[in-house]
Amino acid sequence: MKPPSQMKKNAVQISERISRASESGTTRLAKIARDFKAGGKDICQLGVGEPDFNTPGFVLEAARDAMARGETRYTDVAGTKQLRLAIAEKLRTENSAEYAPEHVIVGTGAKQLIYNALMATLNRGDEVVISAPYWVSYPEMVKIADATPVIVDCPASEGFKLSGVALEQALTDNTRWLILNSPGNPTGAVYGREDLLELADVLRRHPGVAVMCDDIYEKIVFPGSKFATMAEVAPDLWNRTLTVNGMSKSFAMTGWRVGYAAGPDELIAAMTKLQSQSTTNASSIGQAAALAALAGPNDFLDEWNEEYRRRRDLVFDRLSQIELLGLNLPQGAFYHFVSCDGMIGRRTTKTGLLANDEAVCEYLLKAGVAVVPGSAFGAPGFFRLSFAASSETLDIGCERIREAVDALA
Numbered sequence: 001m002k003p004p005s006q007m008k009k010n011a012v013q014i015s016e017r018i019s020r021a022s023e024s025g026t027t028r029l030a031k032i033a034r035d036f037k038a039g040g041k042d043i044c045q046l047g048v049g050e051p052d053f054n055t056p057g058f059v060l061e062a063a064r065d066a067m068a069r070g071e072t073r074y075t076d077v078a079g080t081k082q083l084r085l086a087i088a089e090k091l092r093t094e095n096s097a098e099y100a101p102e103h104v105i106v107g108t109g110a111k112q113l114i115y116n117a118l119m120a121t122l123n124r125g126d127e128v129v130i131s132a133p134y135w136v137s138y139p140e141m142v143k144i145a146d147a148t149p150v151i152v153d154c155p156a157s158e159g160f161k162l163s164g165v166a167l168e169q170a171l172t173d174n175t176r177w178l179i180l181n182s183p184g185n186p187t188g189a190v191y192g193r194e195d196l197l198e199l200a201d202v203l204r205r206h207p208g209v210a211v212m213c214d215d216i217y218e219k220i221v222f223p224g225s226k227f228a229t230m231a232e233v234a235p236d237l238w239n240r241t242l243t244v245n246g247m248s249k250s251f252a253m254t255g256w257r258v259g260y261a262a263g264p265d266e267l268i269a270a271m272t273k274l275q276s277q278s279t280t281n282a283s284s285i286g287q288a289a290a291l292a293a294l295a296g297p298n299d300f301l302d303e304w305n306e307e308y309r310r311r312r313d314l315v316f317d318r319l320s321q322i323e324l325l326g327l328n329l330p331q332g333a334f335y336h337f338v339s340c341d342g343m344i345g346r347r348t349t350k351t352g353l354l355a356n357d358e359a360v361c362e363y364l365l366k367a368g369v370a371v372v373p374g375s376a377f378g379a380p381g382f383f384r385l386s387f388a389a390s391s392e393t394l395d396i397g398c399e400r401i402r403e404a405v406d407a408l409a
Helices: 016-020 025-038 057-068 081-095 110-121 137-144 164-170 193-204 235-240 265-276 284-295 300-319 357-366 391-406
Strands: 104-107 127-132 148-153 175-181 210-214 241-246 259-262 335-339 382-386
Touching (some): 016 137, 025 357, 081 104, 081 284, 104 110, 104 265, 110 137, 110 175, 110 210, 110 241, 110 265, 127 137, 137 148, 148 164, 164 193, 175 193, 210 235, 300 391, 357 382, 357 391
Parallel strands (some): 127 148, 210 241
Antiparallel strands (some): 104 259, 335 382
């Protein structure tokens, strides 16, 4: 046998589709922040997109009860019948969207279901329209599916939202999907009923285009805005609408990994087939917990939203006083998307020129605050700050940002 040094190198080849994709910008910065903390540095972690609240007690109790009953085995690939019934009922009563259990699939988080939908429907040469700023994974998933992401810039002056005119200009004969995220990550933008009706008018002229609505932040909407989804406002597009949601953000269940999607029969069947050959069913315990969350009391959501609103306003009041930063008040979710254009081109005493938003975020990290560069979301010149943290942590973080900006030459 040849020694290891003489064995053929690169026996394991990385596929082109994976080589085309990039590492998640949010997870990369989170790792750097964790490394800093492990080295003893005090870091205000404002880069991670998950609630800081605990999963509600009645959900935990439901999971314990399910385990005690022996509900620890495989379920149907698409999820338990009880949970899919509850999801269909939720969509009917809360979103005025009619779905039967066979139109619903449960997966290991909403993220997996978005991936499954794209993998089940896209071929080389297909296109997917994505508005920027976007959630970091949308274009990378499209690339992995051998298709092409078509990015449409939606500036702050337009509320970070896609207009009907911009959508019309982006569509081609190769367009297969439009992906909408509302409330949006990273901007907190909310598409209201009129916004969606405008986009629906365009889609009606392009019958070959489907729309995927990522509604994962549905429950986190602030006064002055009202949540709506395409299946609700344009029921005539039902047969080409996929509604994606889950338990992670609204119910503080990020680690439980339970999401769901609802759509036309053929699409859900294809997604189920793909899931049967990858992860099979979502965790049976997680599904029991999700069922309890959907069926249980939800008065705590109002309390959480009020706390998010207070934190949103705290950060806005503090950072809007800093001349080199620019803010828009988010309508939902728990992020501020902060313009740091004023910092770019400035110099620091230790690291030199701040050439771009990534350099700004590295500079702030050294100042003790972890945020995510806007370039990861397709919007250079910004950074995303999560206010899903205690008021004390946010206060400290804002002060460190102010001191770091004041120290620039």
